[in-house]
Amino acid sequence: MGAPRIADGVYRELLALAVPLILSTGSWSLQHFVDRVFLAWHSPEALAASTPAGILNFTLMSLFVGTAGYVSTFVAQYHGAVRCERIGPSVWQGLYVALIGAIAMALVVPLAGPLFRLVGHAPEIQRQETVYFRLLCLGGFPAIATSALAGFFSGRGHTWPVMWANVLATAVNIALDYLLIFGVGGFPAMGIACAAIATNASMGAAL
Incomplete structure (x- = not known):
């Protein structure tokens, strides 16, 4: 027996959902690329400091961004089951995760100086690493909340608003x-x- 034939419309529906999400993911990469290009033009120290500080911030933030991103799973489940009254509370849970994550990231801010001194980079790079990391940590709420709100749209199959928010x-x-x-x-x-x-600011604009 051959494999069951998949209707052409299924592929179109899949692409309609997937393409905006692919482009949204690409916008993150583009933002980081442009950041690094501008910082390279500004000074080699700024470029050298942005990479380790940015990676450390992303590593810590990923726990909360990933958890908030599960909103899309619950929204999709309740949307498919026509239990729309459960969608709102699921999104709010994601926003609570964003608030908890923002508080946790803010608590890390005082540790930035000692952390980067342990790395042993040049003093000027350490200073810029500390500045960059602290400011990124203070922007934790919009970065995490964006993941939760994106789940509200993507879970219901509305992925184009997510893409346009990322373009903005x-x-x-x-x-x-x-x-x-x-x-x-x-x-x-x-x-x-x-x-x-x-x-x-860009994460705030995406909200």
């Missing part, structure tokens, strides 16, 4: 990077601090 976040991030890292148009030049501020 990318545009905000690139614009603020350019204006504030180099001090364009009368804005103060803020260097690596701006890269973190731009990332936090």
